[in-house]
Amino acid sequence: MSDTECRYCRHCNVQDTEIGQCRRYPPENFEDDEGVSIEWPLVKLEMWCGEFSRKVN
Ligand code: SF4
Incomplete structure (x- = not known):
């Protein structure tokens, strides 16, 4: 698993798993x-x- 994935991108609105x-x-x-x-x-x-742009907390 890469840490550069949509799941970690600030543009991604996660819908499910x-x-x-x-x-x-x-x-x-x-x-x-x-x-x-x-x-x-x-x-x-x-x-x-x-x-890709990483989510920030
Ligand atoms: S902008 Fe982000 S969420 Fe959209 S495709 Fe690229 S990496 Fe995935």
Whole structure:
């Protein structure tokens, strides 16, 4: 396990034990057969990206 993971990023809004919402940028529109929804991108907590910024206590 790395300490550079979404779970430790200040932009991550943890949803459950595996998934978080990345709130680094505004929510996005997604369109499917049921219509349009507005959502933040979902990330697995063990992922990371170049926008990682460590949470501070
Ligand atoms: S590491 Fe990147 S993808 Fe993960 S929560 Fe932070 S900004 Fe979002």
